[in-house]
Each structure stands twice: as structure tokens, then as C-alpha cells.
Amino acid sequence: PAIYSRNQNVNHNGQQSPIAQDEKFAYGTAGFRNNADKLTFIVFRCAYLAGLRARQQNQTIGLMITASHNPACDNGVKIVDPKGDMLAADWEKYATELVNSTDDQFPTAVRALEVKVNKTFAPNAKVVCAIDTRESGKHLMNAAKAGVAIFNVEFENHGILTTPQLHYLVKCNNEPSFGRPSEFGYYCTLANAFKKLHHLTNEPEESNYSNKLVLDCANGVGFPRFQDLLQLIDERYLNIEFRNENGELNFGCGADFVKISQVLPANFNSNDEKCASFDGDADRLIYFKPTSDNKINLLDGDKIAVLLATYIKDQLKNIETDLTFGIIQTAYANGSSSRYIEEKLGVIPEIVPTGVKNLHHAAIKYDIGVYFEANGHGTVVFSEKFDEVIRRNSSENLSIQRLQLISRVINEVVGDAFADLLAVEIVLRHYGWSIEDWNEKLYKDVPNIQIKVPVEDRSIFKTTWEETTLIEPSGIQDLINAEVEKYSNSRAFIRPSGTENIVRVYAEADTVEDTEKLGRSLENIVKSL
Numbered sequence: 082p083a084i085y086s087r088n089q090n091v092n093h094n095g096q097q098s099p100i101a102q103d104e105k106f107a108y109g110t111a112g113f114r115n116n117a118d119k120l121t122f123i124v125f126r127c128a129y130l131a132g133l134r135a136r137q138q139n140q141t142i143g144l145m146i147t148a149s150h151n152p153a154c155d156n157g158v159k160i161v162d163p164k165g166d167m168l169a170a171d172w173e174k175y176a177t178e179l180v181n182s183t184d185d186q187f188p189t190a191v192r193a194l195e196v197k198v199n200k201t202f203a204p205n206a207k208v209v210c211a212i213d214t215r216e217s218g219k220h221l222m223n224a225a226k227a228g229v230a231i232f233n234v235e236f237e238n239h240g241i242l243t244t245p246q247l248h249y250l251v252k253c254n255n256e257p258s259f260g261r262p263s264e265f266g267y268y269c270t271l272a273n274a275f276k277k278l279h280h281l282t283n284e285p286e287e288s289n290y291s292n293k294l295v296l297d298c299a300n301g302v303g304f305p306r307f308q309d310l311l312q313l314i315d316e317r318y319l320n321i322e323f324r325n326e327n328g329e330l331n332f333g334c335g336a337d338f339v340k341i342s343q344v345l346p347a348n349f350n351s352n353d354e355k356c357a358s359f360d361g362d363a364d365r366l367i368y369f370k371p372t373s374d375n376k377i378n379l380l381d382g383d384k385i386a387v388l389l390a391t392y393i394k395d396q397l398k399n400i401e402t403d404l405t406f407g408i409i410q411t412a413y414a415n416g417s418s419s420r421y422i423e424e425k426l427g428v429i430p431e432i433v434p435t436g437v438k439n440l441h442h443a444a445i446k447y448d449i450g451v452y453f454e455a456n457g458h459g460t461v462v463f464s465e466k467f468d469e470v471i472r473r474n475s476s477e478n479l480s481i482q483r484l485q486l487i488s489r490v491i492n493e494v495v496g497d498a499f500a501d502l503l504a505v506e507i508v509l510r511h512y513g514w515s516i517e518d519w520n521e522k523l524y525k526d527v528p529n530i531q532i533k534v535p536v537e538d539r540s541i542f543k544t545t546w547e548e549t550t551l552i553e554p555s556g557i558q559d560l561i562n563a564e565v566e567k568y569s570n571s572r573a574f575i576r577p578s579g580t581e582n583i584v585r586v587y588a589e590a591d592t593v594e595d596t597e598k599l600g601r602s603l604e605n606i607v608k609s610l
């Protein structure tokens with residue numbers, strides 16, 4: 082329909098918002114993201130593609146409409162493949178081609194793709210779709226429905242869900258043995274495993290653990306949906322005080338804000354004890370403990386990865402197995418965490434480019450693969466051999482039983498703030514740790530800074546595969562190297578974001594002052610371009 086063309090693109094307020102025929106869009110770190118005004122025709126075309134993918138696979142495909150940590154005025158769309166993971170790379174290419182075609186080219190591009198991949202008989206093809214709490218969501222859901230209808234593929238509108246919930250639904254639709262394909266089924270799986278594991282967890286006699294947690298919901302979907310989950314987990318297990326429930330999405334709060342600014346989110350104060358933040362679509366989790374002057378001790382994705390890995394390794398010590406164990410990080414991982422993982426956990430962390438899709442892909446090579454980005458996005462994945470050796474084992478061995486249950490508490494389909502929160506709480510209780518104990522007993526972060534530098538065109542920045550060296554614009558990496566050399570034990574890099582129109586600067590050094598100086602000097606390099 083014309084209303085879903087570039088030329089007649091209409092935004093969620095019903096206003097005409099035409100898109101230039103030659104404007105290009107990239108399938109970034111997590112799908113297409115932009116100002117919501119531009120998203121209608123993009124969602125329509127992606128939904129069409131999701132229908133095609135569903136037919137090709139004869140399975141359920143997911144379409145998630147969210148811009149996660151971005152501001153409320155943005156929105157985005159990503160496609161979820163049959164196993165609940167991110168869309169296959171060759172299909173990202175098709176999505177980019179379709180979205181970037183002009184209105185005139187679109188019908189031809191569609192037909193070419195149909196010839197290439199379409200299957201005529203696909204009775205199980207279905208697209209399941211959900212939105213976050215953004216105001217533009219409902220309008221984009223309609224565009225999605227229209228896009229899927231081109232092929233008469235079955236369409237299910239699941240309303241407002243977290244991104245991980247949608248991933249989970251996709252997996253369960255295609256593999257019913259994994260779980261019930263419903264929102265309630267998701268809550269039951271997590272809550273039941275959590276409560277059972279709680280009963281198999283012996284809190285030490287001298288314990289500093291407290292089940293009280295103050296939760297920053299980023300004013301997003303995490304608030305209503307986590308409340309739904311807590312209907313099945315009463316206060317004896319977890320005592321949650323919600324903050325930032327219904328205000329402006331991600332504004333002065335949420336996991337991204339707290340991680341990057343390293344200060345208290347709105348509506349928190351220094352009397353709060355153990356605190357945590359979700360991001361806008363609840364696929365990221367970070368913890369923090371207020372200190373003084375609005376400052377915090379941050380327990381980010383690296384700290385969560387090390388905590389979960391320590392617990393799993395401790396359980397494995399009591400079992401004779403040859404299961405392989407890997408930990409995946411990105412260049413943003415704090416240097417101390419990587420050193421700790423190597424020296425204390427005896428595992429050399431694998432470093433991959435930013436984006437859950439890259440971490441997930443690397444993690445599934447192991448029987449137990451722990452992957453976390455420093456920004457709090459991550460999970461643990463388990464192999465078929467793990468299923469055989471651990472999950473299908475009827476032994477009375479407590480460690481086997483704990484591993485069976487922790488692997489069910491964790492949402493192995495994708496990084497999930499709800500599931501990660503439950504897993505962290507269980508492990509803290511197991512060790513009898515307060516949030517301070519967790520912060521101090523493992524490793525101490527080296528000072529680090531991340532700066533978002535707005536740029537006109539982030540596509541001019543090109544890095545090497547692992548993202549720590551800038552290839553283009555040429556000559557800039559030499560300037561960065563010269564700055565890094567000025568400080569001892571320092572490390573710094575510049576990379577373009579795949580979700581926002583910014584360049585990210587990351588720096589580490591021995592002291593807070595040097596880290597700040599190094600970070601700001603790189604910021605100035607970007608600004609001078």
C-alpha cells in the first residue's frame with residue numbers, strides 16, 4: 082500500500098513524513114534504528130522480509146519493534162530467527178537491500194528475493210511481533226501487520242513485551258519441548274526454576290545477603306512485565322522496590338545512562354542499598370551501589386559474567402565431566418575483568434566485536450558459554466552435550482541439580498535482564514554476599530570512561546574486526562596511539578556506534594584523572610575532524 086512507501090511515509094501522529102528515495106539505512110548492531118518518523122516504511126519492508134523468512138524456514142520468525150536504550154523519540158526493528166537468535170547475516174544483507182531500494186525499485190527487489198528464497202508450501206510459517214512502550218509502537222505494529230500480509234503469512238500481535246520475551250516466544254513456537262510458547266509460559270519457566278534453585282541454595286551461616294533490591298525500570302517495559310513475573314515470586318524470595326516506572330523512557334535513568342555516566346539515576350539517593358537498572362526493553366541489566374555525592378560503585382556486565390562464571394565453575398568442580406567452558410567479551414570489557422578471568426578462572430576470554438549476535442555466535446562453540454557485554458547485555462548458553470550430561474541426569478548430586486536449574490533460570494536464548502537478575506540474586510545468596518562483597522571480592526575495575534561523541538556521518542569511521550584500531554579516516558589511529566603512550570597501563574579506542582549517530586570513545590588508565598584526560602583527548606580528535 083502507498084501509505085507504506087518512502088514517498089508517502091506517515092508517522093505515528095498521522096503526519097506525512099516522506100523519506101528521500103536515495104536515503105540509505107544500515108542494519109546496525111541491533112537492526113534498523115532511527116527517529117520513529119522514518120520507521121513506518123522500514124518496519125513494513127522488514128515485516129514483509131520476516132514473512133518471507135518464515136516461509137523459507139517453514140517456522141516462526143520474530144519481529145521486535147524497539148529502539149531499546151535510545152531516546153523515546155526513536156524506534157527500531159529487528160528480526161529474530163527460528164532458534165530465537167539474531168537474523169542470519171545473509172538475511173541482514175537482504176533486509177538492507179530491500180529497505181534501501183527506492184519506491185520504484187521495491188516491487189522488483191521483492192520479486193527477485195521471492196524467486197531466490199520462497200517456498201510454495203509452508204504451513205508453519207508465522208511471524209510473532211511485539212513492541213516496547215514507545216508511543217510510536219502501535220502505529221508501527223500496524224505497518225508490520227500489513228507487511229506480513231503481503232504473503233498471507235500468519236501474524237500474531239503480542240503487544241508490549243520485553244525483547245527477550247519475544248525471542249523466547251519464537252524459540253518455543255519452533256521447539257515446543259523448550260517451553261510453552263506464551264508470555265505466561267515464560268514467567269512460569271523462570272519463576273519455577275528460580276524457586277526450586279532457591280530451595281537448593283544453602284545460604285552460609287554468616288551471610289551478608291539481602292533479598293531487597295531497588296530497581297530502576299528506565300521508565301520502560303521492564304516495569305509492567307517484571308511485575309507480572311513477580312506475581313509468581315513472592316517477597317520471601319525477592320523484595321523489589323520499583324523506581325522510574327512511568328516517566329520519560331531512558332531519560333536520566335536506565336542501564337545505558339548509569340553505565341556511561343557512572344552516576345545515580347533519577348529518583349535514587351545515597352541511602353539506597355543494593356540497586357539495579359534495566360534498559361528500555363529489558364535486555365540489559367547492571368547493578369550499582371550508591372556511594373556519596375551522587376556517585377556509584379558500578380557492577381556491570383563484566384562483574385555479572387564473572388559472578389555467574391565463578392558459580393558455574395564451582396559447581397563443575399564437584400562433577401567429573403569434560404564439558405568445555407568459554408567466556409566471551411568485547412573490547413569494552415574492563416581490563417581487570419579479563420585479567421581476572423584468565424588468572425583466577427583459568428579461562429582465556431575470547432574477544433569479539435560489539436553486538437550480541439557476535440557474542441552469541443562465539444559462545445555456542447562451548448558446552449557452557451558465558452557471554453556479556455560490559456553494558457550489561459548477556460547470558461549463558463548450553464550445548465546439546467550439556468543437555469545430555471547435566472540436564473538429563475537424574476543424579477542426586479547437588480551440583481548437577483543446581484546446574485540443571487541455573488541453566489533454566491538463565492534465558493539461554495538471548496541476554497535477558499529479568500533472567501539475569503534472578504540468576505545474580507541466587508548466586509549472591511549462595512555465597513552470602515552483599516553488593517559490596519560482590520564488588521570487592523572478585524576484582525577491582527581499572528578506571529575507565531566511555532564518551533558518546535555526536536557526529537554528522539558515523540559511516541566514515543571504519544575499524545579492524547575486533548574494533549580497537551581505526552582504519553579510516555586514515556592517520557587518526559596514529560594520533561590515538563600518541564595519546565595512549567602518554568599514560569601508563571592505558572588503552573583507548575574509537576568506534577562508530579551501530580545504534581546511534583555517535584562515535585564511542587573508550588579509555589582506561591591507572592588513575593581516574595589520567596583516564597579522563599585520555600578520553601577527552603580522543604573526544605577532541607573526533608570533534609576536530
Ligand code: G16
Pocket residue numbers: 110111148149150151360364365435436437438454456458577578579580581585
Ligand atoms: C544494542 C546491542 C548490543 C550493543 C548495543 C550498543 O543494545 O544489542 O549488543 O552493545 O546496542 O551498540 P553500539 O555500540 O553499536 O551502539 P540495545 O540494548 O540498545 O539493544
